Amino acid sequence: MVSVQESEYWRWPEQIWVDESKDWKNAEVISCGIDLGSVSTQAVIMLDGELYAYANMRTGTGSVASAEKAINAVLEKIGDMKRENIHYTVATGYGRVSVPFANKSITEIACHGRGAVYIYGDSVRTVLDMGGQDLKAIKVDSRGKVVNFLMNDKCAAGTGRGIEVVCDLLAVPITQAGELSLKVDEEPEPVSTTCVVFAKSEILGLIRKGWSKEKILAAFFNAVASRVVELLERVGVEPDFAITGGISKNIGVVKRIEDKLGLKALKPKNGLDPQLAGAIGAALFARALYLKEQKKKK
Amino acid sequence: MGENVENLPEIRQFKEWFEKRHEYAKKWKEKTGGKVVGYFCTYVPEEILYAAGILPVRILGSHEPESITRPYLHDMYCPFCHDTLAQGLQGRYNYLDGVTIAQSCLHMRQSYFSFADRVENIEWSYYLPFPHGVNNPYAADYAKHEFEKFKAAVEEWTGTTISDKDLEEAIQVYNKNRELMMKVFEFRKADDPKITGLHAMYMVVSSQVVDKAEHNEVLESLVEKLPEVESDREVGTRFMLIGSEDYDEELFKLIEYGMDYPATFVFEENCTGSRYFWGTVENGDDKLMALARRYVYRVPCPAKDWARGDFFGRRRFQFIERVIKDWNVEAVIIAQMKFCDPHELDIPSLRDMLDKMGVPHLHLELDLTQPVGQFRTRVEALIESMGEEDLYI
Numbered sequence: 001m002v003s004v005q006e007s008e009y010w011r012w013p014e015q016i017w018v019d020e021s022k023d024w025k026n027a028e029v030i031s032c033g034i035d036l037g038s039v040s041t042q043a044v045i046m047l048d049g050e051l052y053a054y055a056n057m058r059t060g061t062g063s064v065a066s067a068e069k070a071i072n073a074v075l076e077k078i079g080d081m082k083r084e085n086i087h088y089t090v091a092t093g094y095g096r097v098s099v100p101f102a103n104k105s106i107t108e109i110a111c112h113g114r115g116a117v118y119i120y121g122d123s124v125r126t127v128l129d130m131g132g133q134d135l136k137a138i139k140v141d142s143r144g145k146v147v148n149f150l151m152n153d154k155c156a157a158g159t160g161r162g163i164e165v166v167c168d169l170l171a172v173p174i175t176q177a178g179e180l181s182l183k184v185d186e187e188p189e190p191v192s193t194t195c196v197v198f199a200k201s202e203i204l205g206l207i208r209k210g211w212s213k214e215k216i217l218a219a220f221f222n223a224v225a226s227r228v229v230e231l232l233e234r235v236g237v238e239p240d241f242a243i244t245g246g247i248s249k250n251i252g253v254v255k256r257i258e259d260k261l262g263l264k265a266l267k268p269k270n271g272l273d274p275q276l277a278g279a280i281g282a283a284l285f286a287r288a289l290y291l292k293e294q295k296k297k298k
Numbered sequence: 299m300g301e302n303v304e305n306l307p308e309i310r311q312f313k314e315w316f317e318k319r320h321e322y323a324k325k326w327k328e329k330t331g332g333k334v335v336g337y338f339c340t341y342v343p344e345e346i347l348y349a350a351g352i353l354p355v356r357i358l359g360s361h362e363p364e365s366i367t368r369p370y371l372h373d374m375y376c377p378f379c380h381d382t383l384a385q386g387l388q389g390r391y392n393y394l395d396g397v398t399i400a401q402s403c404l405h406m407r408q409s410y411f412s413f414a415d416r417v418e419n420i421e422w423s424y425y426l427p428f429p430h431g432v433n434n435p436y437a438a439d440y441a442k443h444e445f446e447k448f449k450a451a452v453e454e455w456t457g458t459t460i461s462d463k464d465l466e467e468a469i470q471v472y473n474k475n476r477e478l479m480m481k482v483f484e485f486r487k488a489d490d491p492k493i494t495g496l497h498a499m500y501m502v503v504s505s506q507v508v509d510k511a512e513h514n515e516v517l518e519s520l521v522e523k524l525p526e527v528e529s530d531r532e533v534g535t536r537f538m539l540i541g542s543e544d545y546d547e548e549l550f551k552l553i554e555y556g557m558d559y560p561a562t563f564v565f566e567e568n569c570t571g572s573r574y575f576w577g578t579v580e581n582g583d584d585k586l587m588a589l590a591r592r593y594v595y596r597v598p599c600p601a602k603d604w605a606r607g608d609f610f611g612r613r614r615f616q617f618i619e620r621v622i623k624d625w626n627v628e629a630v631i632i633a634q635m636k637f638c639d640p641h642e643l644d645i646p647s648l649r650d651m652l653d654k655m656g657v658p659h660l661h662l663e664l665d666l667t668q669p670v671g672q673f674r675t676r677v678e679a680l681i682e683s684m685g686e687e688d689l690y691i
Contacts, residue, residue, distance in 0.1 A: 094671060097558075105558055109679035114690070134672070143690040146683040151676055288689040 010164035011058075012040075012174050012246070015273075016077045018053035024081055027052075029290055032086045033282025034102060035111065036067050036095035039132025039160050040246060042279035043070035045078070045086070049287050051118075053078050054276055059132075063098035067091070071101070088290035090282040094133070106285050108278045109136055109149050115281030116242050117144030119274055120266040125238040128228065128257070129277070130247035132160040135228060137235040144281070150235045160246045162196045163253075166220050169203060170213045181217035181252030188215050190223035199223070217252060225256035232261065242266045244277035303527045308520035309497050315504035315513075316545075322508055323355050324393045333395040333456065338382065338410045340506075340569045341400035341428045341599070343445055343589045345472050345579070348510065349464035350452050356506035357382045357391065357413070361546050361666060364388075370412035371405075376637045377666040378543055379409035386417035396422035396455065398448075400593075401430070403601045403640055422455045424448060432594050432602045433613070441590035449586065465585040473578040475510045478517035483572065485524050486564045487625050492524050494531075495539060495563025496550035503545045503570050534560025535681050538627040540567045540618060540648065541664075542635035548668050549633065557674055559681045564625045567618055568633075573597050576617075600640035614644075615651055622657055629680060630659040658684055 024030060027047035035042045037059060045053040055073040059066045075081050083101065091102035092111040099105070108129070116127040122142040129136040139148040152159075167174045188211075191202050199220060206216050224247075243265050247253050258264055268274055303309060315322055323334050335347050336357040344354040359381025366387050367380045385391055391413075397420050399410040407425075414423035426448050429437040449460055479502060485492045493501075501520075505513045537553065544566070553561050566572060579592040597617045621627065630652055634641040645661065652659045660680045662673055 094675075107675050107679040107682060109675065110682045110686075145687075145690055146679060149676075149679060149683075151672065285689050288691045291691070292688055 009167045009171055009173050014055075014057045016055045016073050018074070018077045019051065022047055022050075022052055024052060024078065024085070029088075029287050030081075030086050031283045031286035031290060032071070032089040033111070033279040033284070033286060034067050034071065034089065034091045034093075034096075034099050035108065035276075035278035035282060036063055036091060036093040036099055037108075037132050037278070038094045038134075039164075040275065041066045041070045041093070041095075042276050043067075043074045044276055044279035044283045045074060045081070046280070046283040046287060049284060051272070051276075051280065054273075054279065056273070056275060059095070063095035064100060067095070067099045067101075088286040088293075090286040090289065092278050092282040103286070104289060106282060109138055109151070110146055111278045111281030111285065112136065112244050113138050113140040113146045113281065114144035114284050115277030115279070116140065116244050116274075117142070118280050118284060119244070119268045119272045119277055120240070120242040121269060123240040124242045124266065126232070126235075126241045127277075128232060128241070128243045128245075130159065130228065130243060130245040130253070132246065134159060135231055137232045139235055139238060148235055150231055152231060162199065163220075163224070163247065163250065165196050165200060166203060166217070169200060170207075170216060172213055172217065175249075177217055178221070178250035178252035178254070180214050181221045182255065183214045184212075184218045187222060188219040190226055191219045193223070221250070221252040221256055224253055225260055228253075228257055229260045232257075237261060237263065239263060240266050242274075244274045246275045248274040301523065301527055303493055303497065303529050306520065306523060306527065308516050308523065309493070309500065311516050312497070312500035312504040315508050316500045319355065319358070319504075319507040320390055320393070323353065326353050326509060327393060334393060335396040335398060335422075336391055336394045336413075337397070338399035338406050338413075339402040339599075340574045341402055341593055341602075342398055342426065343400075343448070343593055345465060345468040345589055346445065346449050346452060346460065347398075348471065349460045349468035350456050350458050352396075352452070352456070353509060355394075355508075356503075357385070357397070358503070358507070358545060359666070360385060360390075361548070363666060367412075370416070371408055374637050375405040375408065376542075376635045377664070378635050378638075379405040381666055382406075383409045383412050383416075386413045389418065392418050394420055396420060396424070398424040398426060400426040400428040402428070402599060403638075405637070424451050429594065430602055432598050438587065438590045438594045441594050442584075442587045445586045445590055462585050465589075466581070469579045469581060469585065469588070471510045471514065473581075474514050475505055475517065476575040476578050478514060478521055479505065479575045481521050482517070482524065483565065490529060490533065491536075491562055491564045492527050492529065494550070494554045495537070495566055496547065496554055498563070498566060499545055499547075499550055499570060502566070502572075502574055506570075506574065531555075531562075532560035533562045535562070535684065536564045536626055536628045537561055538565045538567065538618075538622060538625065538630045539563050539571065539633055540630055541633040542568060542638045542641050543570045544568050544633050544635075544664060545570045546664065546668060548670060549662075549664070549673070552668075552670050552674055553631070553677055556670075557678055557681075559678055561677070561681065563631075564627060565621050567597075567614075567621065569599060572621075573599065600644040603644070612647075615648070618648070619651070619655065622655060627657065629684060630657055631677070632659060632661045633664050634661065635664045 091099035096105035364384040
C-alpha cells in the first residue's frame with residue numbers, strides 16, 4: 001500500500017536555515033522580509049543587509065497563518081531572537097496585505113528586482129520571476145529598481161502550480177522532474193497548451209499513447225518555456241538575465257528557456273536560493289525604511 | 299471649510315442614477331408616457347431621438363458572470379458586447395421600445411442584432427451606418443445623409459415630425475450637458491482635482507442613461523459647488539485612464555481607494571468618459587449637418603481613427619498628448635476590453651507615443667470581472683517604479 005506521503009509527488013522540501021557564523025546581537029539593523037506567495041511563503045531575516053536566516057514553507061489555506069508559520073519557524077531555528085528584536089518588516093507577494101506583523105507592504109515586482117541584484121549581482125538587467133501562480137518579466141537597473149515589467153493575466157498556465165499538478169499526474173517527485181525531462185534523445189514537440197486543465201487531458205492522452213515520463217515532461221516544460229519566452233520578448237530581454245522564484249530550481253524549464261533565448265541565465269552568488277529573492281528584496285527594503293525612519297527622528 | 303465631495307448630493311445623485319438606471323427609465327416612461335430607445339455606442343446622434351420626445355439610454359452591462367449569450371455571440375467577442383446582450387436576454391431592458399446602433403465595431407453590431415431580435419417588447423430597431431473613415435473629407439456629408447434617413451425613420455415610427463426647432467432645442471440641451479461636464483473636467487487640472495475618476499464615471503455614465511435636461515440641473519449645481527469642495531483624501535499619483543468603455547466601479551475603487559499608495563484619475567479618455575461628451579455641436583442653419591460634423595469630428599473611437607503616419611498627427615493622439623500636458627498627468631493606465639480589436643491595434647502606437655513623451659504607462663486587460671489582486675500588484679509596482687529612490691541603499 002502506498003502511503004499518503006509517498007504519493008505527494010508535488011511536494012517540494014520546506015527549508016529552514018540560519019547562518020551560525022553570525023551573531024544577530026551585533027547587528028545594527030535587523031530587518032525581515034516576508035514573501036507570502038500563492039504556493040510558497042518565505043521569511044527572511046537580514047542583519048545589516050546580509051542574509052542571516054530564512055524559512056521556505058508551503059502556503060496554507062490561511063494567509064495570516066502561513067506568514068506566522070514561516071516567521072515562527074525561522075525564529076525557532078535562530079533560538080533566542082524574538083519578534084520584537086526585529087526592527088522593521090516588509091511583506092510582499094500575493095498575500096502581502098495579510099501579514100499582520102509587517103510595517104509595510106511592497107509589491108513582489110519591486111522586491112524580486114531588488115532581491116535579484118542581491119542574489120545575482122548588479123549586472124542583472126532582466127529578471128524572470130517564475131512563481132506558484134504567476135510569471136513576471138522585470139527589467140531593472142543596477143540597483144534592482146524596476147524600469148519596466150510585464151505580468152501574465154488572469155490565467156496561471158505554465159506556472160509552479162501547473163508543474164505540481166503534472167508531477168502528481170506522472171508520479172514524478174517534483175525535485176527530479178527537471179533532470180528527468182532532459183533525458184530524452186530528441187526534444188518532443190511542446191504540448192499544445194500550458195493550461196493546467198487542458199494540459200492534464202493532453203498528457204493523459206500521451207500516457208495512453210505510450211510516451212515515457214521523460215518525454216512527456218520534456219513536452220510540457222518545452223511548452224512552459226515557450227510561454228515564458230513570449231512574455232520575456234514582450235518586455236525585451238537585456239543581458240544579464242536571471243531567474244527567480246521556485247521554478248528557477250527546475251533545470252528542465254531553465255535550460256529550455258536559455259535555449260530559446262540563446263542566452264545563459266546567471267548563477268546565484270554563494271549558492272543563494274533564488275526562491276528567496278522576493279523575501280530578500282523585502283528585507284532589504286525593510287532595512288532602508290528603518291534607516292529612513294531613524295533619520296527622520298534625529 | 300468646504301463640503302466633502304463624497305457627501306455632495308450631486309455626486310450621490312449621479313451614483314444613484316448609475317446604479318438604478320433601469321428604475322429611472324421605467325419611471326420616466328410612466329411619468330411621461332414617452333418611448334425609451336436603447337443605443338449601442340456613442341456615435342448615435344441622440345439629439346434626433348431626444349427631439350422626438352424619446353429618452354435615449356445607453357445599453358450597458360452589469361459586470362456579472364453569465365453564460366446565456368454563447369448561442370448568439372462568439373466566445374472571442376469582447377466581454378462588453380456579451381454583457382450588454384446578457385442584460386437584454388435576462389429581461390432587464392424589457393422597458394425599451396426601440397434599439398439602435400451607429401456602426402462602430404463588429405462585436406457590438408452582432409450584440410445589437412441579437413438584442414433587437416431576442417429582447418421582448420422591442421418594436422423598432424435601426425442600424426445606422428456611420429463612416430469609419432472620419433478623416434475622409436466626405437465623411438460629414440455621408441453622416442448627414444444617414445442622419446436624414448435616421449430622422450425619417452424615427453418620425454415614421456413615432457408618427458411625429460421633428461422640426462428644426464425641435465432639433466435646435468435638443469442640441470441646446472445636449473450642448474449644455476457637454477459644456478458642463480467639460481467644466482467639471484477643467485477642475486481636475488488643479489493640484490486638488492476636486493473629484494475622483496469614480497465620481498467622474500458616475501457623472502458621465504449617468505448622463506448616458508437619464509434625461510439630459512434633468513442631468514443638467516444637477517450638473518449646474520455641482521459646477522457651482524466644486525470651487526468650495528474639499529477632499530480628505532490624498533491625491534497621490536495623477537493617472538489618466540485611456541481605453542475602452544470602463545464603468546466597472548471595482549477598478550476605480552481599487553486604484554483610487556484600495557491601494558497602499560494614493561492615486562487619482564484626473565482624466566478618462568474613453569467612451570464612458572471624455573470621448574462621449576467632449577466637443578459640442580457647432581450650431582448652424584443646417585441642423586443635421588451640424589450634428590454630422592460634431593459626431594464625425596469628435597475625438598474618435600479607435601474603430602474610427604484611420605489616419606496613417608506619425609501618431610502625433612492623429613486626432614485622438616493629439617488630444618491625449620494635450621490632456622497629458624494640461625492635466626499634469628503623471629502616468630497612464632491603458633485599460634482595454636479583452637478582445638477589443640480596435641483598441642488592440644491602437645495600443646502599440648499609443649505606447650510608443652507615451653514612451654516618447656516619457657510618461658510611464660501600464661496596460662490592463664479588462665474582462666467581465668477584474669482580477670483585482672493582480673491589478674493592484676501591477677498598479678502599485680508602477681507607482682513604486684516612479685519613485686522611492688531612497689529605498690535603494
